Amino acid sequence: xxxxxxxxxxxxxxxxxxIALILASLISMFPVLWAITTALKTxxxxxxxxxxxxxxxxxxxxxxxxxxxxxxxxxxLNSVIVTVICILVATLIAAHAAYALTNFRIRYKKQMMFxxxxxxxxxxxxxxxxxxxxxxxxxxxxxxxxxxxxxTAWRVPVLAWILRGFFEKLPKELMEAGIIDGxxxxxxxxxxxxxxxxxxxxxxxxLSAVYVWNDFLVSSTFTTKNELRMLSIGLYNYISQYGIQWxxxxxxxxxxxxxxxxxxxxxxxxxxxxxAAGAVKG
Numbered sequence: 001x002x003x004x005x006x007x008x009x010x011x012x013x014x015x016x017x018x019i020a021l022i023l024a025s026l027i028s029m030f031p032v033l034w035a036i037t038t039a040l041k042t043x044x045x046x047x048x049x050x051x052x053x054x055x056x057x058x059x060x061x062x063x064x065x066x067x068x069x070x071x072x073x074x075x076x077l078n079s080v081i082v083t084v085i086c087i088l089v090a091t092l093i094a095a096h097a098a099y100a101l102t103n104f105r106i107r108y109k110k111q112m113m114f115x116x117x118x119x120x121x122x123x124x125x126x127x128x129x130x131x132x133x134x135x136x137x138x139x140x141x142x143x144x145x146x147x148x149x150x151x152t153a154w155r156v157p158v159l160a161w162i163l164r165g166f167f168e169k170l171p172k173e174l175m176e177a178g179i180i181d182g183x184x185x186x187x188x189x190x191x192x193x194x195x196x197x198x199x200x201x202x203x204x205x206x207l208s209a210v211y212v213w214n215d216f217l218v219s220s221t222f223t224t225k226n227e228l229r230m231l232s233i234g235l236y237n238y239i240s241q242y243g244i245q246w247x248x249x250x251x252x253x254x255x256x257x258x259x260x261x262x263x264x265x266x267x268x269x270x271x272x273x274x275x276a277a278g279a280v281k282g
Contacts, residue, residue, distance in 0.1 A: 075234030
């Protein structure tokens with residue numbers, strides 16, 4: 001009996017889909033593979049022509065130099081501290097704001113949502129000069145607190161907008177049942193809404209974490225001390241007017257990818273569920 005729905009009617013379409021997905025995966029993974037293999041090459045192999053994908057002999061010296069003979073571990077720690085604190089604080093604020101905007105009767109709610117949307121659309125570069133002048137006057141320039149403050153302020157509107165869309169799709173009956181059982185609005189939020197919203201919250205938080213982790217603009221503008229630099233700035237230590245240390249640079253890039261990959265692997269189930277829920281209406 002033939003299937004009448006989905007791709008079951010067209011086996012060739014299944015094959016084309018799988019081939020396309022495999023090719024897309026290979027294309028997207030090739031830069032990562034190239035970075036790893038380049039990091040394992042000697043300087044002679046890196047600069048040889050024509051280039052080769054695989055190293056003739058594994059050379060862990062680039063990783064050793066990056067980890068033990070440079071300030072890269074310090075940059076990695078700074079990125080971890082700033083990203084973790086920023087995402088925790090921003091997600092906490094945005095979740096409360098999104099819940100209030102979704103379930104409370106608030107005057108000028110539409111205007112508030114419009115302001116939130118507009119603030120998230122302002123190009124970061126347009127705010128650099130005012131933020132720089134303000135941070136200098138307040139004595140916050142060149143501090144880790146300023147980085148956390150700026151990243152948190154920039155991510156809250158985006159997170160609030162995403163989480164509001166997720167909260168709106170939750171069954172109202174769940175909240176009504178909680179209130180009937182004697183729960184306050186706060187108890188409903190903490191005991192009912194947050195647990196069932198974990199996939200959406202994790203998805204939004206992960207996307208924001210990647211943004212903060214990879215950002216170059218804020219870190220380069222508001223820090224000059226070497227001990228405060230983040231990964232995106234630290235990578236430039238391997239680029240100079242005399243050339244690019246490709247082996248060490250690719251080793252540093254590979255190491256910088258690892259924390260985000262681990263995070264996605266550990267939270268992939270929640271991330272996939274959150275992205276799927278965000279793509280389905282009702």
